[in-house]
Amino acid sequence: MNLIIDIGNTMAKVALFNDGEMVEVLTESNQSLDCLKALCAKYPVNQGIVATVIDLNERVLADLAALPFPLLWLNHETPLPVVNLYETPETLGYDRMAAVVGANEQFPHRNILVIDAGTCITYEFIDSKGQYHGGNISPGMQMRFKALRQFTGRLPLVDTNGRKLPMGRDTETAIRAGVLKGMEYEISGYIESMKHKYPELLVFLTGGDEFSFDSSVKSIIFADRFLVLKGLNRILNYNNGRI
Ligand SMILES: Nc1ncnc2c1ncn2[C@@H]1O[C@H](COP(=O)(O)OP(=O)(O)O)[C@@H](O)[C@H]1O
Ligand SMILES: CC(C)(COP(=O)(O)O)[C@@H](O)C(=O)NCCC(=O)O
Numbered sequence: 001m002n003l004i005i006d007i008g009n010t011m012a013k014v015a016l017f018n019d020g021e022m023v024e025v026l027t028e029s030n031q032s033l034d035c036l037k038a039l040c041a042k043y044p045v046n047q048g049i050v051a052t053v054i055d056l057n058e059r060v061l062a063d064l065a066a067l068p069f070p071l072l073w074l075n076h077e078t079p080l081p082v083v084n085l086y087e088t089p090e091t092l093g094y095d096r097m098a099a100v101v102g103a104n105e106q107f108p109h110r111n112i113l114v115i116d117a118g119t120c121i122t123y124e125f126i127d128s129k130g131q132y133h134g135g136n137i138s139p140g141m142q143m144r145f146k147a148l149r150q151f152t153g154r155l156p157l158v159d160t161n162g163r164k165l166p167m168g169r170d171t172e173t174a175i176r177a178g179v180l181k182g183m184e185y186e187i188s189g190y191i192e193s194m195k196h197k198y199p200e201l202l203v204f205l206t207g208g209d210e211f212s213f214d215s216s217v218k219s220i221i222f223a224d225r226f227l228v229l230k231g232l233n234r235i236l237n238y239n240n241g242r243i
């Protein structure tokens, strides 16, 4: 079985895959991977992969180093089953690469937009020939809420739970609608403009943050919370024996 670890700027995601099937997944702090020992005792793990977009602390590094099977550390030199056209592959976030690999595995001959709504929202484009062209990075939901508080004198910290109006009627609803509608319109705008160029475009949405869309947009989105983990599993299998 494969142990898959995706360490993001907010959360670590850890999963076990058996022959392409995800059998267990856990989300936990990116400062401690406390679930590792128990997971590895529970399943017969043969190999693992780690992709991180943060510098790991000593404790996490030690826990990973102690794992009793080979571990592939995803980096810009890792062979991939897609072509990476990013001009600076050495600075590309591994979670972005993995999401693209996961989407391409499901639809290898399609043009795909991958949207990952986590700490940041990332937009990736991979074409029907399996070439990753790059994409965009914008602030994620929590970052937007926190930024409005941090960089103003009067705005409170608001979150997604509470009254949702199309147009705010007080400070709280104005911020909530501003952030959520802003993300929705941003995402819809990408989809619309890319569909104009690629009418057969497929759209994947992944990441920890879920939100609502109007039905016309929703109907063309594949929501797959585990796309990055699936992509990492594919990368690990692709590199089988090369660790
Ligand atoms: N169980 C959960 N624990 C923590 N965050 C969660 C959980 N469920 C949803 N979220 C949301 O998901 C976001 C993290 O998404 P994720 O894709 O894991 O980000 P990243 O990869 O940047 O760490 C959090 O900011 C939070 O809003
Ligand atoms: C863009 C990101 C911060 C997204 O991280 P996440 O929201 O998944 O925690 C991460 O992929 C990253 O640090 N990228 C490096 C820059 C780049 O991809 O070009």
Ligand SMILES: [K+]
Pocket (backbone or CB within 6 Å): 116, 117, 118, 119, 120, 121, 122, 207
């Ligand atoms: K992201």
